Amino acid sequence: MMEIERLRKADIFSGALVVLTGMLVILQAMKMPMKDSYGGVQNVWYVSPALFPLLVGGMLILLGLVLIRTALKAVGLEGIRSVLSFICSSELFSYFKEENNVRYYGVVVNLLGFVFVFIPHVDFFPAAILFLLVLFFMYYCGDHGTLRTLLKCSLGSITFFGLFFFSGLDQKVSATVSYPGDWLTFMTIAILIVYGVLQLRTYPEQARRFRISLIIAVVAPFTVGIIFKYFLLVPMPSEGLVIQLLDTLWYMEF
Amino acid sequence: MMIFERIGTFFGIIGGMLTDPVSVAVLFGSVVLGILFGAMPGLTSTLGVALLTALTYSMDTELAMVCLLSIYVGGTYGGSYASILLNIPGTAASAATAMDGYPLACKGEAGRAIGLTTTSSAIGTIISMLFVVSISPLISMFALEFTSFEFFLLAFFGILISGTLTAPDLVVKGWISGFLGLFLACVGRDQLQFFPRFTFGIPELDSGIEVVPVLIGAFGIPQIIEVLRGHEVKAKMKELQRIIPEIGTVIRNIPAIIRSALIGVGVGAVPGIGEDIAGWVSYGTAKNTSKHPETFGKGELKGVIASETANNACVGGAMIPLLNLGIPGSPPAAMLLGALMLHGVTPGPMITFEQPTFILEVAAILLLASMAMWVAGMILAKQVVKILKIPTQLFMPIIGILCIIGSYSLGLNIFNLYLMLPVGIICYFLTLMGYPIAPLVIGVILGPMADVNLRRALMVSQGSFMPVFERPVSLILFLIIVWMVVSQFKWYKRLMSKIKSLLFRKRSHNNI
Numbered sequence: 001m002m003e004i005e006r007l008r009k010a011d012i013f014s015g016a017l018v019v020l021t022g023m024l025v026i027l028q029a030m031k032m033p034m035k036d037s038y039g040g041v042q043n044v045w046y047v048s049p050a051l052f053p054l055l056v057g058g059m060l061i062l063l064g065l066v067l068i069r070t071a072l073k074a075v076g077l078e079g080i081r082s083v084l085s086f087i088c089s090s091e092l093f094s095y096f097k098e099e100n101n102v103r104y105y106g107v108v109v110n111l112l113g114f115v116f117v118f119i120p121h122v123d124f125f126p127a128a129i130l131f132l133l134v135l136f137f138m139y140y141c142g143d144h145g146t147l148r149t150l151l152k153c154s155l156g157s158i159t160f161f162g163l164f165f166f167s168g169l170d171q172k173v174s175a176t177v178s179y180p181g182d183w184l185t186f187m188t189i190a191i192l193i194v195y196g197v198l199q200l201r202t203y204p205e206q207a208r209r210f211r212i213s214l215i216i217a218v219v220a221p222f223t224v225g226i227i228f229k230y231f232l233l234v235p236m237p238s239e240g241l242v243i244q245l246l247d248t249l250w251y252m253e254f
Numbered sequence: 255m256m257i258f259e260r261i262g263t264f265f266g267i268i269g270g271m272l273t274d275p276v277s278v279a280v281l282f283g284s285v286v287l288g289i290l291f292g293a294m295p296g297l298t299s300t301l302g303v304a305l306l307t308a309l310t311y312s313m314d315t316e317l318a319m320v321c322l323l324s325i326y327v328g329g330t331y332g333g334s335y336a337s338i339l340l341n342i343p344g345t346a347a348s349a350a351t352a353m354d355g356y357p358l359a360c361k362g363e364a365g366r367a368i369g370l371t372t373t374s375s376a377i378g379t380i381i382s383m384l385f386v387v388s389i390s391p392l393i394s395m396f397a398l399e400f401t402s403f404e405f406f407l408l409a410f411f412g413i414l415i416s417g418t419l420t421a422p423d424l425v426v427k428g429w430i431s432g433f434l435g436l437f438l439a440c441v442g443r444d445q446l447q448f449f450p451r452f453t454f455g456i457p458e459l460d461s462g463i464e465v466v467p468v469l470i471g472a473f474g475i476p477q478i479i480e481v482l483r484g485h486e487v488k489a490k491m492k493e494l495q496r497i498i499p500e501i502g503t504v505i506r507n508i509p510a511i512i513r514s515a516l517i518g519v520g521v522g523a524v525p526g527i528g529e530d531i532a533g534w535v536s537y538g539t540a541k542n543t544s545k546h547p548e549t550f551g552k553g554e555l556k557g558v559i560a561s562e563t564a565n566n567a568c569v570g571g572a573m574i575p576l577l578n579l580g581i582p583g584s585p586p587a588a589m590l591l592g593a594l595m596l597h598g599v600t601p602g603p604m605i606t607f608e609q610p611t612f613i614l615e616v617a618a619i620l621l622l623a624s625m626a627m628w629v630a631g632m633i634l635a636k637q638v639v640k641i642l643k644i645p646t647q648l649f650m651p652i653i654g655i656l657c658i659i660g661s662y663s664l665g666l667n668i669f670n671l672y673l674m675l676p677v678g679i680i681c682y683f684l685t686l687m688g689y690p691i692a693p694l695v696i697g698v699i700l701g702p703m704a705d706v707n708l709r710r711a712l713m714v715s716q717g718s719f720m721p722v723f724e725r726p727v728s729l730i731l732f733l734i735i736v737w738m739v740v741s742q743f744k745w746y747k748r749l750m751s752k753i754k755s756l757l758f759r760k761r762s763h764n765n766i
Contacts, residue, residue, distance in 0.1 A: 007687065010687050014689075018430050018434075021434070025440075028451075032449060033447075033449065043447075045717065046709060046717040047446060047447070047713055048709075049447050051708065051712075052436075052440060052444075052709070053437070053440045056433055056436045056437050057437075059429075059433050060434070060437070063426055064430065066426050067424065067426050067430065070424060104483045107479050108679060111475070111654060111675060112675065115671045115672070115675045116672070119658065119662075119671060131651065131654070132652065136648065136651060139650075140645060212648070216648060220652045224655055225659075227309075228663060232309065232663065234662075234666065237662055237671075
C-alpha cells in the first residue's frame with residue numbers, strides 16, 4: 001500500500017474512476033427492460049433485471065463521491081494542483097522508469113504475453129518453459145540492467161509472436177512446416193539460453209542461479225503439465241509438438 | 255437420542271476415512287502441502303486452496319473436501335514457521351506470531367516455540383470443530399425461517415461488514431470494493447428473466463462470471479506481482495532445535511487457549527474476516543489481560559499461544575456461516591465455497607436436509623486435519639523449514655503457471671484465463687491503493703443471492719419494503735446495517751464520545 005499522502009492524492013483519481021464506473025453501470029442498466037415487456041412477460045419495476053445494477057451503480061457513485069470528498073479534504077486544492085503539475089511534467093516519465101515500476105512491467109508483460117499470445121497458440125510445454133525461464137532470468141539470476149534488457153526483448157518477441165499468430169501467418173507457414181509456433185518458441189528458448197550463458201559466465205553466483213533456473217524451468221512445466229494432461233485428463237489449451245511426442249510415449253504399447 | 259445418533263454418525267465418518275488409505279494419504283499429503291504453502295512467505299492458504307480446487311475437480315466431494323480443508327488447516331498453521339524462524343510472517347494470519355515467536359527463536363527456543371504453535375493450532379482447530387458441530391444445527395434451523403428479505407439483507411450485511419473490517423485504509427474503500435464485486439456478479443443473464451446484463455455481445459459472458467477463476471485471479475495474481483516486484487529479502491534463518499510438544503505449557507494455559515479459540519471462532523464467523531484479524535485480536539486481548547504486558551514482544555509464550563490458537567480456530571469459525579448460510583467467513587472459505595459449488599454442493603440452510611451428514615463430514619475432516627497437522631508438525635518440521643531457504647522468486651512464476659492451468663482446467667475454457675488475468679491485475683492495483691480484496695470476492699459470491707432475493711422479496715410484497723420493518727430478523731439486520739454506516743460518520747463519533755463523557759461524569763458525581 002502507498003503512504004497516506006500519496007494514497008489520498010490517488011484516492012481522488014480512483015474515486016473519480018469509481019464514480020465513472022457507477023455511471024456506466026447505470027447507463028447500461030437504463031437500457032434494460034424496466035416496465036416494458038421482455039420475452040412475452042410484462043415487467044414491473046421490482047422484477048426488472050435493471051433493479052440490482054441500478055442499486056449497485058448508484059451506490060458506486062455515492063461511495064466514489066464520498067471518497068473524493070474525503071481525499072479533497074485531506075490534500076486540499078493544493079494537492080490536486082501538485083498532482084496535475086506532476087502529471088504534466090517530465091517527472092512522470094522518470095516515475096514510470098523507476099526500478100519498482102520496471103519490475104512490475106516485467107511481470108505483467110510476461111503474464112499478458114503468456115496468457116493472450118502463447119497459451120492459445122503454442123504447445124503448453126515450450127510456452128511454459130519460455131515463460132518461466134524469462135521470469136527466472138529477470139528476477140532471480142540477473143540484475144536490474146538485465147531485467148530492463150529482457151523486458152525490451154520480451155516486448156519485442158511478444159509483439160512478433162502476436163503478429164505471427166493474429167495475422168494468420170502461422171496458418172500459411174504450417175502448410176510447409178508443422179507447428180511453426182512451437183519451433184519458433186524453441187528457437188527463442190535457445191537464444192535466451194545462449195544469451196544467459198554468455199551474459200553470466202563471468203559471474204559464478206549468477207551462473208549457478210541460471211543453471212538452477214534452467215533445470216526448474218524444464219522440470220516444473222513437465223511435472224504440472226503431465227499431472228493435468230495424463231492424470232487429471234485435462235487437454236491442454238494448445239497441443240502441439242511436445243504433447244504429440246508425449247502422447248506417443250504415453251499411449252505406446254510395449 | 256438425536257445427539258447420540260449424530261455422535262455415532264460422526265465417529266462412523268471418522269472411522270470410514272481412517273480405514274480408507276486414499277483418504278489418509280490425501281489428508282496427510284494436503285496437510286503437508288498446506289504447511290509448505292503457509293511456510294513460504296508470499297504463498298497463502300487461500301492460494302493453496304485456490305490451486306488445489308482445480309486438482310480436486312475430478313475427485314468425489316468428500317475426498318475433495320478432505321484435500322481442501324486439510325490444506326486450509328495446514329496453511330494457516332504453516333505460516334508460523336517463517337514468523338518464528340525468519341521474523342517474516344509466512345501468511346498474514348501468523349503476523350502476530352512473529353511478535354513473540356522470533357524473540358523466542360533468538361533466545362534459542364525456536365523448537366519450543368514451534369512445538370507450542372503446533373499444539374495450540376491443533377487445539378484451536380479442534381475447539382472450532384466442536385462449534386461447527388454444535389452451533390450449525392441451531393443456525394440452520396434459525397435460517398430456515400429466513401425469507402428473501404432476510405437473505406438480501408444478510409448478503410448486504412456480509413459485504414458491508416467485510417468491507418468495514420478488512421479495509422486497511424478508509425472504510426469507504428472496503429465498501430467500494432464490495433460493490434465492485436456486486437457489479438461483477440451482475441454480469442451475465444439475470445436469473446429471473448434471463449436478460450443479458452453487461453455481456454456486450456460476448457457469448458462467454460452469458461452464463462456470468464466464473465467464480466473460481468476470478469478468485470484465483472484476485473488472490474493469486476496480485477501475490478505474484480507483489481513478490482516479484484519487490485526485491486529479494488535475505489533474512490537469516492534461526493536454527494531449529496528439537497521440536498517439543500509443550501503439552502505442559504499448554505495445560506497451564508488452558509483458560510488462555512479457550513479464550514483465544516473463542517475469539518478465533520467469533521472472528522471467523524463474521525463474513526469475510528480472515529485469520530489475520532483473529533490472530534491480532536487474540537494477541538491484543540492476551541496482552542491486555544496479562545498481569546505482565548511488558549513481557550509481550552520479548553518472547554512471551556502466551557503471545558504465541560494466543561495468536562496461533564485463534565488463527566486456527568478461525569478455520570472452523572469460517573465454516574459456520576459458509577455451511578449454514580452460504581456466506582464465506584474468510585477468504586479461503588470463499589475459495590472453498592467456489593469449490594463446493596463446482597462439486598454441486600450448495601451450502602445454506604437446506605444443506606442439513608439435502609445432505610444431512612455433510613456438516614458432520616466437515617467437522618470430522620477438521621478433527622482429522624488438526625491431528626494430521628500435529629503429527630506432521632512434530633515429525634516433519636525440521637524438513638519443512640528447509641523450504642524457507644528456497645527463494646520466492648523461483649516459486650512465484652511456477653505459481654503463475656498453476657494459476658493459469660488451474661483456471662483453464664475448470665471448464666476447459668480459455669476465456670477463464672482472459673478473465674482471470676485482468677481481474678488479477680485490477681486487484682493488484684486495488685490492493686496498492688488500499689482497497690481490500692476480500693469484500694470484492696464476497697461481493698462476487700453473494701451478488702446473485704442479493705440480486706435474486708431482493709427481487710423475489712419485492713415480488714412477494716408487491717414492491718413494498720415494509721416487510722423489512724415487520725419481520726424481527728430483517729429489522730435487526732437492517733438496523734445493524736444502518737448503524738454500521740452511521741458509525742463511520744464523524745458526527746456520530748462525536749455524539750458517542752459526548753454521551754460517554756456525560757455518563758462518565760454522572761457516574762463520578764454519584765461516586766462522590
